[in-house]
Every structure is written in structure tokens, then in C-alpha cells.
Amino acid sequence: MHRRTRSLLSTALATVTAVALIGVALPASAASSARVFSAAVSAAAVSAAADDPVDATITVPRVENLPDDFIGGVDVSSVLSLEASGVVFRDAEGTPGDLFEILADAGVTDVRVRVWNDPFDANGNGYGGGDVDVDRAIEISQRATDAGLGVLVDFHYSDFWADPAKQQAPKAWEGMTVDQVAAEVGVFTRDAVRRLVTAGVDLRMVQVGNETNGGVAGVRGWDDMAKVFSAGSAAVRAEAPDTLVALHFTNPERAGFYADVAAQLDRRDVDYDVFASSYYPFWHGTPENLTAVLSHVAETYGKKVMVAETSWAFTLDDGDGHGNVIDLPSEATQYPVSVQGQADAVRAVVQAVADVGEAGIGVYYWEPAWLPVGPPAQLEQNKALWERDGSGWASSFAGEYEPEDAGHWFGGSAWDNQALFGFDGTASDALNIFSYVRTGAQAPRAVESVQAVVLQLVEGDAVELPGEVTVLYNDGSSEQQAVTWSSAADFIEGVGEYAITGVTDAGLAATANVTVSARNFLRNPGFEAADTSMWSVTGSGLTLRAWDDPHSGTHSAHFYAASAYSFELSQTVTGLPAGSYVARASLQGDGEGADGRVAMSLSSAAQTGAAAAFALDGWRVWSTPTTQALQVGADGVATVRISAGLPAGAWGTIDDLELVREPAPGADTSALRERRDAVAALDLATFVESSTAALPDAIARAEIVLAAASPNASAVAGALDALDAAVDALVLKDAATAAPARGVLSHDNGHDTGLLDGDFTVTMNLWWGSNATKLRLFENGVLIKTVPLTFGGTAAQTAQIAVTSKANGSYVYTGELVNSRGVTAVQPVTVKVKDAAPGTPVLSADNWDGDGSYTLTADMWWGTNAMSYRLFEDGVLLKEGELVAKSPAAQRVTVAVADRSVGKHTYRVEFVNAAGTSESKTLTVTVKR
Numbered sequence: 001m002h003r004r005t006r007s008l009l010s011t012a013l014a015t016v017t018a019v020a021l022i023g024v025a026l027p028a029s030a031a032s033s034a035r036v037f038s039a040a041v042s043a044a045a046v047s048a049a050a051d052d053p054v055d056a057t058i059t060v061p062r063v064e065n066l067p068d069d070f071i072g073g074v075d076v077s078s079v080l081s082l083e084a085s086g087v088v089f090r091d092a093e094g095t096p097g098d099l100f101e102i103l104a105d106a107g108v109t110d111v112r113v114r115v116w117n118d119p120f121d122a123n124g125n126g127y128g129g130g131d132v133d134v135d136r137a138i139e140i141s142q143r144a145t146d147a148g149l150g151v152l153v154d155f156h157y158s159d160f161w162a163d164p165a166k167q168q169a170p171k172a173w174e175g176m177t178v179d180q181v182a183a184e185v186g187v188f189t190r191d192a193v194r195r196l197v198t199a200g201v202d203l204r205m206v207q208v209g210n211e212t213n214g215g216v217a218g219v220r221g222w223d224d225m226a227k228v229f230s231a232g233s234a235a236v237r238a239e240a241p242d243t244l245v246a247l248h249f250t251n252p253e254r255a256g257f258y259a260d261v262a263a264q265l266d267r268r269d270v271d272y273d274v275f276a277s278s279y280y281p282f283w284h285g286t287p288e289n290l291t292a293v294l295s296h297v298a299e300t301y302g303k304k305v306m307v308a309e310t311s312w313a314f315t316l317d318d319g320d321g322h323g324n325v326i327d328l329p330s331e332a333t334q335y336p337v338s339v340q341g342q343a344d345a346v347r348a349v350v351q352a353v354a355d356v357g358e359a360g361i362g363v364y365y366w367e368p369a370w371l372p373v374g375p376p377a378q379l380e381q382n383k384a385l386w387e388r389d390g391s392g393w394a395s396s397f398a399g400e401y402e403p404e405d406a407g408h409w410f411g412g413s414a415w416d417n418q419a420l421f422g423f424d425g426t427a428s429d430a431l432n433i434f435s436y437v438r439t440g441a442q443a444p445r446a447v448e449s450v451q452a453v454v455l456q457l458v459e460g461d462a463v464e465l466p467g468e469v470t471v472l473y474n475d476g477s478s479e480q481q482a483v484t485w486s487s488a489a490d491f492i493e494g495v496g497e498y499a500i501t502g503v504t505d506a507g508l509a510a511t512a513n514v515t516v517s518a519r520n521f522l523r524n525p526g527f528e529a530a531d532t533s534m535w536s537v538t539g540s541g542l543t544l545r546a547w548d549d550p551h552s553g554t555h556s557a558h559f560y561a562a563s564a565y566s567f568e569l570s571q572t573v574t575g576l577p578a579g580s581y582v583a584r585a586s587l588q589g590d591g592e593g594a595d596g597r598v599a600m601s602l603s604s605a606a607q608t609g610a611a612a613a614f615a616l617d618g619w620r621v622w623s624t625p626t627t628q629a630l631q632v633g634a635d636g637v638a639t640v641r642i643s644a645g646l647p648a649g650a651w652g653t654i655d656d657l658e659l660v661r662e663p664a665p666g667a668d669t670s671a672l673r674e675r676r677d678a679v680a681a682l683d684l685a686t687f688v689e690s691s692t693a694a695l696p697d698a699i700a701r702a703e704i705v706l707a708a709a710s711p712n713a714s715a716v717a718g719a720l721d722a723l724d725a726a727v728d729a730l731v732l733k734d735a736a737t738a739a740p741a742r743g744v745l746s747h748d749n750g751h752d753t754g755l756l757d758g759d760f761t762v763t764m765n766l767w768w769g770s771n772a773t774k775l776r777l778f779e780n781g782v783l784i785k786t787v788p789l790t791f792g793g794t795a796a797q798t799a800q801i802a803v804t805s806k807a808n809g810s811y812v813y814t815g816e817l818v819n820s821r822g823v824t825a826v827q828p829v830t831v832k833v834k835d836a837a838p839g840t841p842v843l844s845a846d847n848w849d850g851d852g853s854y855t856l857t858a859d860m861w862w863g864t865n866a867m868s869y870r871l872f873e874d875g876v877l878l879k880e881g882e883l884v885a886k887s888p889a890a891q892r893v894t895v896a897v898a899d900r901s902v903g904k905h906t907y908r909v910e911f912v913n914a915a916g917t918s919e920s921k922t923l924t925v926t927v928k929r
Contacts, residue, residue: 053440057429058343059474062440066354071204071306071362072434073110073152074103074420076369078130078413079140081391085373090426099369100147102427107435110150110204112308112364113137117170117188118159119390120397127160127398128410131390134192141201150204152364153196154248154308155232157185157217160394160402162210164250164549165590165619165651168402169218181217182227189235197240205244207308208232211278213249213261220562220649226268233271246274248308253285253554254547258293262301274361275301276308279352281334281345282326287352294352298359305359307352309366311418312345313337314430319423320372321379322392322412329452330513336449340474342420342430343441350437368420368431370413375423386412404590405618448474450481450504453512458519463492465500469510483510488700492516493715495663496708501700518660521573521581522640525657527555539567541646551586551622551655559589559644560651570641573659576632580662583640584612584626589652591616598644598652602627602659605637616652629662666710675723676702682730688820691731698726728783731818732773734791739822741769743797745813745829753887757864758806758836758915762813764826766797772817772824775799780812791819805914808836837916839863839888843909843923850928852900858893858909858920866911866918869893873907885913900927 089099115137119127141151156162209216294305335341353360374382386392392412399407420431451470468480481504502510523534546558583602599611612625705719749760775787787799815826839860847854865885
């Protein structure tokens with residue numbers, strides 16, 4: 001929005017309100033100023049005159065204390081690259097349009113544009129993330145201005161992403177002194193601002209650096225950073241004296257951090273107007289804390305304050321085949337993951353900034369239009385577009401400049417699930433949030449979500465799920481509903497992360513996330529407790545209980561030094577039960593090259609295990625190695641130690657150290673996983689609904705077993721049996737009008753081979769009548785086989801089941817024919833087995849001449865065949881082997897022996913099959929010479 005437009009806004013709103021109240025038409029001269037406020041803003045202004053919120057698909061309570069000039073901004077820096085890759089932006093009705101017009105119509109007031117110095121390699125290939133240099137920033141800013149939107153330009157003073165973990169100097173400034181960098185910042189900023197102003201951009205604000213917690217433009221330390229900030233600020237003042245100067249920081253959740261930052265700036269007389277904060281609810285604490293820390297800065301130093309970046313997710317699905325920053329339910333718990341949740345989150349931030357008072361000037365949503373360039377199914381095509389147009393977060397070309405992060409993880413949008421547009425480019429109702437916070441918006445009351453239950457347990461704790469869950473509504477209200485949990489919870493066993501489903505009394509789906517951890521024998525393993533006396537620290541550069549980037553909780557052990565340094569962190573544990581232990585921990589950070597090393601080891605009084613190295617792969621890229629297992633003896637003493645040797649500038653955090661018993665090896669779950677996947681893929685619409693009742697619990701049980709870190713064999717077998725039983729219970733839908741007619745069982749034992757052996761076929765015949773869709777066959781009352789049948793009305797049906805390897809005995813076979821109308825027992829049959837074991841072999845030898853070399857022959861002339869044989873000489877196994885069974889044909893085995901000593905040698909042979917063993921009579925061979 002132009003300044004002229006903004007100055008007219010309050011008058012325009014008042015005029016429209018008055019006209020609406022008294023029913024007088026606007027004159028043509030007023031109508032000609034339609035671009036002053038869009039149709040959406042006009043409608044909002046009319047609605048604002050009434051007490052009732054506007055009708056919408058989401059509910060947003062009005063922010064009552066919101067100033068008229070409060071900024072509702074968005075950062076859309078990736079827009080040019082997205083458009084080059086074919087992304088089409090659509091309004092709420094799905095009509096394609098210009099992104100900036102769509103934003104203005106939704107009530108957005110300002111656009112933020114990041115600027116990199118030179119985001120290209122020597123061949124002109126862009127680094128990605130929109131490839132936004134000054135030229136492209138001017139193009140974006142002009143389009144925003146033409147749509148009536150104000151502009152905030154965000155100088156990163158880098159050739160690519162700048163954030164708390166990365167403040168890399170531009171290529172052209174590498175190797176410069178601090179004073180030289182400050183001078184270059186002044187020249188670069190002044191030139192860029194001059195060009196923006198000359199281009200007619202409505203430049204409302206300039207940001208000198210991006211998330212500059214510990215550095216800017218490759219410069220660290222407050223004295224040197226102040227020189228850079230001051231140089232950038234002076235450049236803005238010189239070229240655009242009415243434009244606000246903002247400095248940008250993050251981590252408002254760190255106690256005392258913003259107060260210290262503001263004091264450091266004040267101490268060095270840094271000239272700026274706005275203290276800007278990032279605030280992402282996933283990481284940055286509560287809105288109430290945000291208000292408190294910004295209020296302190298505003299009241300103590302007389303600064304304006306704002307949120308320069310915020311967002312929330314509307315789904316956990318991925319839109320383009322490149323993983324998202326937020327993709328797990330455990331990462332997004334503060335609000336529902338939905339369009340309503342996005343509105344709730346942004347409204348809370350707006351309220352938090354407005355509650356600061358007049359100093360709170362606005363909120364910007366970060367990259368609400370960073371959409372997929374194509375679906376995940378077109379990943380290869382998407383990759384080509386990301387590389388060509390810079391429409392992903394980083395291209396492979398960025399690796400030359402930033403090898404540790406972009407060099408490894410380049411790709412697409414990691415933010416598409418936090419957009420205010422659907423994956424198809426259609427604006428969601430959450431895009432109207434900056435209008436709705438003024439007018440209020442109301443949707444029909446509806447359930448928004450059921451709050452997930454979260455349980456953190458230690459191995460051995462009882463799993464006790466609550467009897468009620470919290471149901472959240474889109475109007476912000478909530479209620480408790482009774483819940484019935486899946487019986488799968490009964491099968492939680494050992495360490496793992498388990499998800500339990502449930503259903504409330506009102507029929508709503510509920511979830512409980514149960515994490516069972518191994519007992520950690522370390523004390524204060526995440527540095528959350530104030531007492532850190534159990535930890536021993538030597539060397540330099542390591543700070544315990546830091547607020548920087550914890551893996552979990554709110555504290556960590558942070559390391560950094562401006563010169564080369566080393567440290568050691570250790571804890572000795574006593575009273576351990578004897579046994580095998582491992583240690584592990586999480587680390588993130590940058591080693592500033594290949595020279596840095598951080599490793600963890602575990603030692604006892606008797607030995608020190610091999611060290612496990614951490615990887616230093618960049619900000620929030622966590623490395624969690626595990627040491628080799630170490631045996632702890634009867635003295636019960638072990639020491640966990642982390643040792644580091646790092647070059648100047650290396651930084652990072654260590655968190656969540658563990659000393660746990662070595663996990664037992666788990667059973668093979670590949671068959672269970674395959675079976676679970678197959679069962680889950682069944683189309684339940686093809687089965688009678690009542691027959692599917694056992695399937696969800698069986699699948700849930702399998703998933704519980706698969707979620708265990710080390711499932712035991714009996715748990716796996718039980719889950720497989722439950723899946724099989726649930727599948728066996730399924731009944732296909734058919735055209736039957738009655739239960740199946742009665743079938744008859746028969747067998748061929750004695751008819752197939754002439755032997756009453758243990759291999760035979762059981763046959764079911766239904767000669768005529770209502771058909772079945774399956775046959776269940778039972779042996780002595782135990783189900784042994786389910787056979788699918790093709791439904792054919794009243795035609796004959798038959799099924800054959802091969803039975804093998806039965807021992808001698810009597811077997812009663814019964815069965816059930818099943819269709820959608822019922823179950824009918826078949827006529828049973830009894831099979832007697834008398835010849836299950838192999839026929840008796842006869843052993844002979846050809847030692848006619850009495851010497852020590854001869855051939856032994858074993859013959860089974862007729863009968864049940866064997867699968868293998870064993871030949872014994874003088875009571876010792878001489879030879880064994882396999883046989884081909886073709887009952888009742890003869891079987892023969894010949895074995896040559898040589899050089900036997902003079903005397904008597906005894907031989908016997910065993911013929912073996914699954915049903916038993918037959919043994920020959922003993923043969924004695926006399927060797928005379």
C-alpha cells in the first residue's frame with residue numbers, strides 16, 4: 001500500500017462506514033479511488049462497523065486493540081522463481097490471478113522481500129530460494145507497490161540464507177577486515193535503497209540483517225556487529241530518511257536474550273527504529289512470553305517492535321516430494337494442523353504484538369505462497385525445475401558457497417504445508433487472516449480436532465491411558481469426551497514410540513502417542529535442572545544450560561569460541577547393575593571445515609570403548625551416534641565422556657545424553673510388516689461390514705509390535721496370528737439369498753498310492769445349491785486351511801486341500817461353507833493313517849571275496865517313501881543324504897566303503913520322512929583279508 005493510500009485509509013474506512021449507516025451513495029470521485037482499498041477491505045470496513053463478525057469458513061475473534069495502521073504482511077520472495085516453474089496462484093474461488101492482487105484483496109498490507117548480494121555461481125546458475133538479488137527484489141517490490149502494498153526489504157548481507165547458524169559473508173567480501181565489511185555494507189545498502197526508491201517502490205521499512213543473533217555479514221561479536229548495523233542504518237537514512245530501519249533477531253523464548261541484545265545495541269548507540277523478532281510457535285515459546293520480551297525492549301529503549309516471520313502448518317502431507325521442515329505430529333502441538341489452526345496461530349501472534357501497545361507495529365507471515373512446482377509423483381520433473389528456476393529452497397549450485405547444508409540437502413520447498421494456499425494454488429481462508437483480525441470471522445461451530453494424548457514413560461512403567469480426551473472446536477472452545485482406546489495398547493512391550501487409536505463417545509477419532517524410553521542412568525541428561533554438579537567440564541568454549549537450539553526441552557550444552565579450542569564433558573555413574581551398556585547423545589552444529597571433531601566414549605574401570613564420532617552437518621541437522629556396548633562389572637561404575645577439538649568459529653549444541661542398557665536384538669519383523677501392509681491394502685468395501693470388525697484391532701496390534709525397538713518372537717507370532725484370524729473372518733459380498741447348501745468331504749488316502757500313508761488330498765464337493773465364497777477346513781477341530789471359492793449361484797463347487805506328513809493315527813476333518821447369508825457345516829470325513837513312516841529298508845553287502853572294500857545297498861522295495869537316509873557303521877554315522885520320494889515306488893541307496901580292517905563290521909540304515917523313521921535289521925560284514 002502506498003503511503004498516500006495509507007494516509008487515506010482511515011478516512012476512507014470512516015466514509016464507507018458512514019455511508020453504509022445512512023444509506024447515501026458515494027460520489028463518482030470517491031469511487032474512482034477504488035484501488036485505495038480493495039473490495040475485500042471495503043467489505044471488511046463495512047463489517048467492522050457492526051458488532052457481528054463476517055461469515056467465513058474459519059472462526060477468528062476480532063483483535064480489539066489493533067491499531068488502524070497495524071501491518072499485516074507476508075514474505076513472498078520466491079514468487080518469481082515459482083512463476084517461472086509454472087506455479088499458478090488462484091483466489092479463493094479458484095480463479096487464476098496475480099499473486100499481489102490476490103494478497104491485497106485478502107487484506108494483506110505489506111510484502112517483505114529478502115535480498116542476497118550475489119546468489120549465483122560464476123556461470124550464472126542460481127542458488128535457489130528465489131535467486132533474489134537486488135534486481136529481482138526491485139521487480140518483486142514494484143509489483144507489490146503496483147498492487148497497493150507497502151514493502152519491507154530484508155538485506156541478508158550474504159549470497160545465500162542467513163540465520164542464527166549461518167551468517168556467511170558474500171563471496172566478494174571474503175577475507176575483508178571488519179571495517180572493510182562495514183564499509184561494503186554501507187555502499188551496497190545505499191546503492192540498493194537508491195535503486196528501490198528510484199524505481200518507485202513504496203519502501204516502508206529496511207531490515208539490516210536477518211536473524212542476526214550471533215553475527216552478520218560474516219562478522220561476530222557485538223562491537224564488530226554494531227559497526228555493520230550502523231553502516232547499514234546510515235545508508236538507509238541517507239537514501240530514504242522516512243523509511244524505518246529494523247534489526248532482526250530470533251529465539252524470544254531464551255530467557256533474558258532479547259533484553260541483552262537490546263542492551264548491547266543501546267550500549268553501542270546503534271541507530272534503528274524497529275526491533276523485529278521471528279516467532280514460530282513450534283520453537284519459540286508462548287505468545288504471552290513474546291509480548292513480555294518485546295514490551296521490555298519497547299518500554300526500555302523506546303523502540304517499535306514487530307514479528308518479521310511466523311507461520312503454521314495446515315497439513316503434515318508433502319506437496320512436492322521434498323520433505324518439509326514440519327512433518328511430524330509431535331512437532332506441531334500448539335494448534336491444530338489445519339487451516340483453522342493457521343488462523344488461530346497467526347491471530348495469537350497478532351494479539352501478542354498488539355498487546356505491546358502502540359510500539360507493536362505488525363506481523364509478517366513467512367512464505368505463504370511457496371507452493372509445489374509439481375506433485376511428489378513428478379519428483380524428477382520437479383528437481384529439474386528447482387535447478388533451472390531456483391524455485392526450491394536450494395539448488396545443487398549453492399553447494400559451492402554453502403557446502404555443509406545446501407551442498408547435501410538441496411531440493412524443493414520445505415514449506416509447502418505451511419502455505420496459505422492449497423497445493424493447487426487456491427487461496428485458503430487463512431489468507432484473509434489480516435482482514436479477519438480486524439472484523440472478526442465466524443464459521444458454523446464444528447469440531448476442529450481431538451487433542452492427542454502424549455505419554456512419556458520409562459521401560460517397565462504401566463501404560464495407563466486417560467478415560468477422557470479434549471475435543472477442540474473452531475470457535476476456541478473445548479470439552480471433555482469419554483474415549484474407548486484400542487486393545488492394541490495391551491501389546492506395548494519395551495522401548496518404542498507407539499500410536500494408540502481410540503473413539504470418543506461421540507464417534508470422534510482420538511490418538512495417544514506413547515513413548516517408552518530405556519532407563520537413562522545419567523543425571524540431568526538434558527541440562528534442564530539448575531544443578532549441573534554431576535557434570536565435569538574441562539577446557540574452554542562449552543556452556544551448560546544454554547538456551548541455544550536444544551534437541552528437546554529448553555536447555556542444551558552450547559559450544560563456540562572465536563579461536564581454536566577444546567573441551568571435555570563427562571559424568572561418572574555409580575551403582576549400575578552389572579551388564580552391557582551403551583551411550584548416545586544428540587549434537588547439531590558446524591565444525592567450520594574438516595579439522596573439527598567431537599566424539600563420545602564409554603568407559604569402565606576395566607576398559608574404554610571405541611569412540612563414536614558426531615557429524616557436524618549444520619544447523620538443526622542432528623547427529624545421534626551410539627557407542628559400542630561396554631560390559632560393566634560388579635563395581636557398577638561407568639563414565640560417559642564427550643571430547644572435542646575444534647577450530648575457531650566452530651559452534652553447536654549437545655543435548656539429551658543417555659547411558660542405557662544395551663538393547664536386546666529384536667525378532668525378524670519382515671514377514672509381519674509385509675503381512676500388515678497387505679492386509680491394510682484390502683478394499684473393505686468388498687466385504688460384509690460385520691465381518692471386518694476384527695481387522696482394525698489386528699492391524700493396530702501389528703503396528704504396535706512393529707513400533708517396538710526390539711520386539712520378541714512371541715509378540716511377532718501373536719500379531720501374525722491375529723492378522724490371519726482377522727482376514728479369515730472376512731466374508732465377501734455376494735448375490736446369495738440363502739446360506740450355503742451342505743457340502744461333502746472325502747479323501748483319497750489308500751486310493752492314490754495303495755498306502756494309508758500321511759500324504760493325501762481332502763476334497764469338498766457341493767453338488768448343487770446356494771454357493772459359498774470360502775471353505776474353512778478343520779483337522780481335529782483346528783483350522784488348517786481357508787480356501788476362497790468363486791460364487792456361481794447354485795452351480796456345483798469343489799475344493800481340494802493337500803495334506804502332508806501326517807503321523808500314524810486317526811484324523812477327523814470338518815468344514816464350514818461361508819457366504820454373506822451365513823455358515824453351513826459340511827459332512828465330515830475321517831482319515832486313518834497306518835503307513836506314515838517309510839517302508840522298512842533291507843541292507844545288503846557284496847563282500848563276496850572278504851576283503852576290506854565293498855558296496856553296501858539299502859533297498860525299500862515298496863511302501864511309503866523316505867525323504868532322507870542315515871547309514872551307521874559300528875554305531876557311528878557313516879553317511880547321510882536326501883532321497884526323492886515317489887510313494888509307493890522302490891527306493892535304493894548304495895554306499896561304497898574301502899580299506900576296512902580285518903574283523904567284523906556292523907551296519908544299519910534309517911529311512912526318514914516327516915512322519916517318522918524306519919530302521920533296517922543290522923547287517924554284519926566280515927573282512928578276512
